[in-house]
Amino acid sequence: MPLRKHQITKPDGRYLIYYSFEGREPPEPSVAAAEAPLEPKSGHMELRWHPLLEEWVIVATHRQERTFLPPAEYCPLCPTHDPSFPTEVPASDYEFVVFENRFPSLRRDAPEPASPAPPYAATAAQGVCEVILYSPDHDSTLGAMPLPVVRRLVDVWVDRYRELAARPEIAYVFIFENRGREIGVTLTHPHGQIYAFPYIPPRVERELAVAARFRAERGRCVYCTVLERERAEKTRLVAENESFTAFVPYFARLPYEVHLVSRRHRSSLVELSARERGGLADVLKTVLLKYDSLWGFPMPFTMVMHQQPTDGREHPDCHFHIEFAPPYRSRDKLKYLAGCETGAGSFINDTLPEEKAEELRWAEPRT
Amino acid sequence: MPLRKHQITKPDGRYLIYYSFEGREPPEPSVAAAEAPLEPKSGHMELRWHPLLEEWVIVATHRQERTFLPPAEYCPLCPTHDPSFPTEVPASDYEFVVFENRFPSLRRDAPEPASPAPPYAATAAQGVCEVILYSPDHDSTLGAMPLPVVRRLVDVWVDRYRELAARPEIAYVFIFENRGREIGVTLTHPHGQIYAFPYIPPRVERELAVAARFRAERGRCVYCTVLERERAEKTRLVAENESFTAFVPYFARLPYEVHLVSRRHRSSLVELSARERGGLADVLKTVLLKYDSLWGFPMPFTMVMHQQPTDGREHPDCHFHIEFAPPYRSRDKLKYLAGCETGAGSFINDTLPEEKAEELRWAEPRT
Numbered sequence: 001m002p003l004r005k006h007q008i009t010k011p012d013g014r015y016l017i018y019y020s021f022e023g024r025e026p027p028e029p030s031v032a033a034a035e036a037p038l039e040p041k042s043g044h045m046e047l048r049w050h051p052l053l054e055e056w057v058i059v060a061t062h063r064q065e066r067t068f069l070p071p072a073e074y075c076p077l078c079p080t081h082d083p084s085f086p087t088e089v090p091a092s093d094y095e096f097v098v099f100e101n102r103f104p105s106l107r108r109d110a111p112e113p114a115s116p117a118p119p120y121a122a123t124a125a126q127g128v129c130e131v132i133l134y135s136p137d138h139d140s141t142l143g144a145m146p147l148p149v150v151r152r153l154v155d156v157w158v159d160r161y162r163e164l165a166a167r168p169e170i171a172y173v174f175i176f177e178n179r180g181r182e183i184g185v186t187l188t189h190p191h192g193q194i195y196a197f198p199y200i201p202p203r204v205e206r207e208l209a210v211a212a213r214f215r216a217e218r219g220r221c222v223y224c225t226v227l228e229r230e231r232a233e234k235t236r237l238v239a240e241n242e243s244f245t246a247f248v249p250y251f252a253r254l255p256y257e258v259h260l261v262s263r264r265h266r267s268s269l270v271e272l273s274a275r276e277r278g279g280l281a282d283v284l285k286t287v288l289l290k291y292d293s294l295w296g297f298p299m300p301f302t303m304v305m306h307q308q309p310t311d312g313r314e315h316p317d318c319h320f321h322i323e324f325a326p327p328y329r330s331r332d333k334l335k336y337l338a339g340c341e342t343g344a345g346s347f348i349n350d351t352l353p354e355e356k357a358e359e360l361r362w363a364e365p366r367t
Numbered sequence: 368m369p370l371r372k373h374q375i376t377k378p379d380g381r382y383l384i385y386y387s388f389e390g391r392e393p394p395e396p397s398v399a400a401a402e403a404p405l406e407p408k409s410g411h412m413e414l415r416w417h418p419l420l421e422e423w424v425i426v427a428t429h430r431q432e433r434t435f436l437p438p439a440e441y442c443p444l445c446p447t448h449d450p451s452f453p454t455e456v457p458a459s460d461y462e463f464v465v466f467e468n469r470f471p472s473l474r475r476d477a478p479e480p481a482s483p484a485p486p487y488a489a490t491a492a493q494g495v496c497e498v499i500l501y502s503p504d505h506d507s508t509l510g511a512m513p514l515p516v517v518r519r520l521v522d523v524w525v526d527r528y529r530e531l532a533a534r535p536e537i538a539y540v541f542i543f544e545n546r547g548r549e550i551g552v553t554l555t556h557p558h559g560q561i562y563a564f565p566y567i568p569p570r571v572e573r574e575l576a577v578a579a580r581f582r583a584e585r586g587r588c589v590y591c592t593v594l595e596r597e598r599a600e601k602t603r604l605v606a607e608n609e610s611f612t613a614f615v616p617y618f619a620r621l622p623y624e625v626h627l628v629s630r631r632h633r634s635s636l637v638e639l640s641a642r643e644r645g646g647l648a649d650v651l652k653t654v655l656l657k658y659d660s661l662w663g664f665p666m667p668f669t670m671v672m673h674q675q676p677t678d679g680r681e682h683p684d685c686h687f688h689i690e691f692a693p694p695y696r697s698r699d700k701l702k703y704l705a706g707c708e709t710g711a712g713s714f715i716n717d718t719l720p721e722e723k724a725e726e727l728r729w730a731e732p733r734t
Contacts, residue, residue, distance in 0.1 A: 044719050050618040051589055054577050056713070057618050063717040064697065105707070105715045117600075119581075119592050120617050176706035184703025195707060203712030210421050214486075222418055225486050233484075250487050251417040251424050304710030325709060330431065336551025337704055339543035340472070340562060342692060343671030345570030346423070348472045350430040352411050 003155055008090075013109075014100035018091065019159075021152050027091030046113035047198075049121035055202045058105045058125055066103040068186050072138055076102075077189035079136045089133065095149075096156050097133045098194075104129035106195060126169050128196040132156065133189065140190050141298050142177070143288025151281040157305075158269045158277070164196040165270075165310035172197040172204060172309050180300020182327050182334060192303075200309050207306060211317035223319035226250075227261050236357040239286040243272075243279025246287045248357040253347035255329045255356050256299070258287055260322040267318040268307035284322070287360075291326065294363040301326040370522055375457075380476075383466035385458065386526075388519050394458030413480035414565075416488035422569045425472045425492055433470040435553050439505055443469075444556035446503045456500065462516075463523050464500045465561075471496035473562060493536050495563040499523065500556065507557050508665050509544070510655025518648040524672075525636045525644070531563040532637075532677035539564040539571060539676045542636075547667020549694050549701060559670075567676050574673060578684035590686035593617075594628050603724040606653040610639075610646025613654050615724040620714035622696045622723050623666070625654055627689040634685040635674035651689070654727075658693065661730040668693040 006018045006026030018026045043062030050057050067076055079094070080087045089097055100108075106127025113122040134142055134153060142150065157175055164173045177192040178185050200208070214222035230236055230247045238246040238258055246260045260283055266272055272280065291299035302325045308318045329335035329350050340346050373385045373393030385393045410429030417424050434443055446461070447454045456464055467475075473494025480489040501509055501520060509517065524542055531540045544559040545552050567575070581589035597603055597614045605613040605625055613627045627650055633639055639647065658666035669692045675685045696702035696717050707713050 048618045050620070051581065051593060052574055052577060052618075054580075057620050058713065058715040059719065060715060061717060061719050063715070068700070116617065117596060119585075119589065120596065172711075174707070174711050176710055178705040183705045184701065185705075193706070195711070195713075197711075197713070201707075201711035201713040203710065206712070207419055210419060213421075214418065218486075222486065226418060229484060229487065250483065251415045251419075253417070253424050302706035302710050304706050306710075323710060333435070334551065337709070338545040338550045338552075339560070339669040339671050340541070340568075342704070343543055343570065343669055343673075343690060344539075344541050344562070344564075344568035345573070346425065346562075346564070346568040348425040348427060348430070350428060352426065352428050 003152070003159065005159070010099070014102070016089070016097060016099035018094050019096040019098065019152075019156050021095060021155075024095065027094050045107065045110055045125045047123045047125050048116075049123075051119045051121075053202070056123075056199055060103075060105045060125065063103045063105065066186060069181070070187070072188075075138055075187065075189050077131070077133055077187055077191060078138050088131075089136070093136055094133075096153065098130050098156070098160060101129035101131050101193070106197065123198075126198050128164060128167070128170070128194070130160065130164075130194040130196075132160070132192045132194065134192065135190050138189050141179075141288070141292065142190060142192075143285060143292050143298075145285075147281060147285055150285045151278055154269070154272075154277045154281050154284075158272075160194055161269050161307070164194065167196065169198050170196045171311035172200045173307075174201065174204075174304070176302060176304040178302050180298065180327075182300040183302060185300075200311060204306060204309070208309075208315060208317060211319070215317055221265055221317060221319055223261060223321060224265055227263070235354045238290065238357055238360045239283050241279045241282050243276040244283040246283050248353045248360065250353060252349055252353045252356070254325050254327075254335055255349060255351040256291070256294075256301075256324075256326040256360070257353075258324040258360070260284065260287060260324070262320045266320045267315065268320055269305070270308075271320070287324065289365045290360045290363040291324070293365045294359060295331045299326050299328070370519070370526065372526070377466070381467035381469070383456070383464060385461050386463040386465065386519075386523050388462060388522075391462065394461050412474065412477055412492045414490045414492050415483075416490075418486045420569070423490075423566055427470075427472045427492065430470045430472065433553060436548070437554070439555075442505055442554065442556050444498070444500055444554055444558060445505050455498075456503070460503055461500075463520065465497050465523070465527060468496035468498050468560070473564065490565075493565050495531060495534070495537070495561070497527065497531075497561040497563075499527070499559045499561065501559065502557050505556050508546075508655070508659065509557060510652060510659050510665075512652075514648060514652055517652045518645055521636070521639075521644045521648050521651075525639075527561055528636050528674070531561065534563065536565050537563045538678035539567045540674075541568065541571075541671070543669060543671040545669050547665065547694075549667040550669060552667075567678060571673060571676070575676075575682060575684060578686070582684055588632055588684060588686055590628060590688060591632055594630065602721045605657065605724055605727045606650050608646045608649050610643040611650040613650050615720045615727065617720060619716055619720045619723070621692050621694075621702055622716060622718040623658070623661075623668075623691070623693040623727070624720075625691040625727070627651065627654060627691070629687045633687045634682065635687055636672070637675075638687070654691065656732045657727045657730040658691070660732045661726060662698045666693050666695070 004020045020026045047056040076087050079089045079092045110124040110126045161173050174195045211222050236247045307320045371387045387393045414423040443454050446456045446459045477491040477493045528540050541562045578589050603614045674687045
């Protein structure tokens with residue numbers, strides 16, 4: 001599916017890219033790229049080394065000032081309609097738009113921090129934080145969009161992955177969506193995010209090490225093995241087509257956790273064929289509709305993609321998958337991560353994965 | 368400080384232990400050990416192996432039924448005053464009381480689960496989950512209690528650690544407190560918890576591996592090294608005496624995170640001298656009062672203790688410490704763990720540890 005990109009530079013130096021499909025023209029570039037004044041370089045920004053856990057912690061103090069749940073008429077992610085209230089998107093209409101986060105955790109031109117005394121260490125918070133707007137419609141959700149639109153979003157993700165992966169300083173392209181006030185979303189306009197990290201994040205590093213051990217011991221991919229098992233047992237399946245399978249895993253840490261796994265061993269979005277991309281869009285939309293149908297309101301969640309690092313090394317054990325982690329344990333109760341989960345790292349699931357999968361299998365949108 | 372214990376067995380087989388100090392008599396054993404009917408063996412309970420992260424997930428479905436924020440007059444943790452509403456504590460007064468959780472994640476007599484097909488694995492959720500009530504007073508908090516009471520609680524912790532550590536199936540004694548509705552506490556009566564795990568939890572395992580690597584590379588304890596650095600720089604110190612130091616670490620993942628670290632290399636509570644136990648109580652109370660003074664309401668937090676595993680192996684790198692993780696990033700905003708933290712494992716701190724430490728240093732209770 002041919003896509004067209006039209007890139008502009010905002011007055012503060014951030015890029016903004018309009019994506020258009022099927023011969024549709026990109027938005028009029030004549031609309032002024034206006035926006036509220038900002039000081040993106042204020043505050044303190046660096047990576048600090050955590051010597052007790054061997055991981056980087058991102059310090060980004062300007063993020064304290066980020067816009068917090070504005071009323072809909074002041075949404076900074078809506079298209080600019082009123083020149084006296086310029087938003088992030090100067091065009092009045094578009095298909096998808098990607099731009100650098102105004103309150104980034106990682107930045108292309110991150111300053112070099114002062115060196116602390118050992119055992120401490122700091123380095124520049126170099127990277128890219130992007131926002132992807134799925135729609136100019138403030139009240140839409142990804143699941144409600146027509147399948148061809150979701151399919152095009154997959155192409156946008158592929159393009160973003162490819163472009164960010166090409167940057168030499170980027171070791172990992174992390175595509176995700178935080179949805180719902182219950183997990184702290186500060187802007188409700190339908191959007192996803194991308195963090196292009198200068199390091200492989202700890203959770204992913206752990207997955208890679210585990211997958212390598214599994215292959216060394218059993219001679220095959222752990223994701224392929226789990227997928228085979230879930231498909232054989234069927235009790236935890238949620239949705240499937242010939243390219244992707246969605247299930248609540250046997251070992252789910254959270255009640256409504258769903259994994260969406262490529263049927264074939266593909267390491268990243270880029271490796272998916274056109275047919276597989278279509279399959280991904282299809283299962284993704286199905287899962288989203290099931291979530292939103294379950295209780296009659298949009299299910300809050302984090303949706304994260306795990307794929308091939310872009311650090312230049314080979315990672316043959318990578319198996320592209322998406323994980324959904326909704327914060328509810330029942331319709332009216334949240335599952336909190338408290339002492340046991342955060343302080344010991346041990347998860348307690350108050351529900352049976354087989355039962356939650358069945359609930360989701362039955363959940364269908366009312367037509 | 369001599370402590371006396373008086374243990375009774377509840378009708379459902381759970382134990383309850385009253386702790387008394389300084390010659391005070393334990394509560395009248397004649398008070399009936401009454402309580403609400405319960406079916407502790409209902410539901411599904413097992414440990415499931417997470418093959419993608421190599422960790423156990425606790426499945427405990429009866430926990431869905433646990434008491435959720437009852438009105439104060441129906442608090443199940445208050446002493447029984449009205450025989451028609453029996454609570455967990457049959458005595459009308461006591462100093463401290465410890466009993467097995469009615470909705471445990473781990474249990475002494477956990478059933479043996481059916482074996483799933485590989486790569487899945489399950490085992491019994493064997494262990495102990497205890498509740499420690501700090502006071503019969505429903506509205507008290509640990510920081511508000513007189514220092515001698517906090518000092519006695521340290522002795523109770525030592526005794527619980529010792530007793531649970533002696534059980535051959537227990538690999539780790541995890542003492543913690545979840546405080547505040549903001550992190551999902553379902554009962555507000557002042558209490559802590561202990562999970563006696565049959566395995567070393569993942570977060571602790573990681574800390575141990577990192578400390579061992581640090582020692583191999585630099586010939587010393589990483590906690591001693593961090594402590595020395597924090598004491599030398601002073602900018603992140605919160606409170607200190609000759610036995611313990613409290614600070615917001617240079618590498619804090621959360622804005623108001625505080626680490627309370629033994630000045631000497633002690634592996635567990637049991638290794639602390641009487642003087643050091645007094646020092647722990649003193650710094651602990653100081654930190655709690657600072658938290659509660661900062662914004663004029665009790666700061667919610669998780670408080671977790673990391674100490675020597677009890678799996679029978681040597682862990683020379685263990686260094687006893689307590690970590691506080693409050694969920695706020697400012698007085699009126701919560702710091703959520705969303706896609707980046709849970710899906711990538713990478714933490715973003717929107718604040719500067721040096722500034723948060725200064726706020727806490729200045730925070731003092733109004734007298």
